[in-house]
Amino acid sequence: PWQRLRNAAWAVRFPAEHLVQFEPWMAAVTLEVSLYIHKGFSPWSGVDHLLEEEAEKVGKKLAYLETVEEQLNYLVKLPRAVGIRMLEATIEGIETEPELVLDLINAWAQGDANAMWR
DSSP: OOOHHHHHHHTTOOOOHHHSSSSSHHHHHHHHHHHHHHHTOOGGSSHHHHHHHHHHHHTTOOOOOSOOHHHHHHHHTHHHHEEEEHHHHHHHHHOOOOHHHHHHHHHHHTTTTHHHHH
């Protein structure tokens, strides 16, 4: 398990020794975000951020289905076994389909919902 975690961390250029300090769900999220950054995407170029900027320009107020705090609370309350499975699935994705991120982004940009579900 440690070698797989180290390899996945190396693949996304994140220091593996930091991951062992995290809860499994946090390690999974960190690896996932690091993968997107490694593939050239910026956290600030996501659709949420772009919509917030546009809304601010035209003076519109946005409403959210859930806050960042609520999202984090869901993750914090996950049973440890679920967090471990989440981390395993993230590592598996990095090992077997590192380019899937690009496919997913391209499908989203083209509005291809079917491709996103594949």
